[in-house]
Amino acid sequence: MTGDELLTPTEARLLVAIKSKPDATSSDLASELKLSERHVRRLMGRERVRKALDAAARAGLASASSVLGRNAQRAAEALSSMATGTSKATTPRVQACRAVLDGAGRLIDLVALEDRIARLEGRDEPAGGLQ
Numbered sequence: 001m002t003g004d005e006l007l008t009p010t011e012a013r014l015l016v017a018i019k020s021k022p023d024a025t026s027s028d029l030a031s032e033l034k035l036s037e038r039h040v041r042r043l044m045g046r047e048r049v050r051k052a053l054d055a056a057a058r059a060g061l062a063s064a065s066s067v068l069g070r071n072a073q074r075a076a077e078a079l080s081s082m083a084t085g086t087s088k089a090t091t092p093r094v095q096a097c098r099a100v101l102d103g104a105g106r107l108i109d110l111v112a113l114e115d116r117i118a119r120l121e122g123r124d125e126p127a128g129g130l131q
Helices: 009-018 027-033 037-044 047-084 091-120
Strands: none
Touching: 009 027, 009 037, 009 047, 027 037, 037 047, 047 091
């Protein structure tokens, strides 16, 4: 963030609350922060808060794609060994391996799409991804 985009202490507290409870409603956040619900909605409408939330979401997406990407090779090897009979194929193991491979593919695609959109919009910062 540039100097113009620094968050106020209240905005920063709101971001921390949202990150710790992503499913919280504005009413829940207002109660936790001891603010009115209207003020929380007003804060959420500020561009710098939305940008900070977007940046946090992109960082989480990049981190998740990295974890799944690193484990995709292990999942593929496990599926191969189960297919050849080297190791026992159980339904939970097969499902877990397939979930890792499917999730890794989807997340890698999402990160790549975010990068392309950022370039098309003329933004300098890529979303991140597998590094």
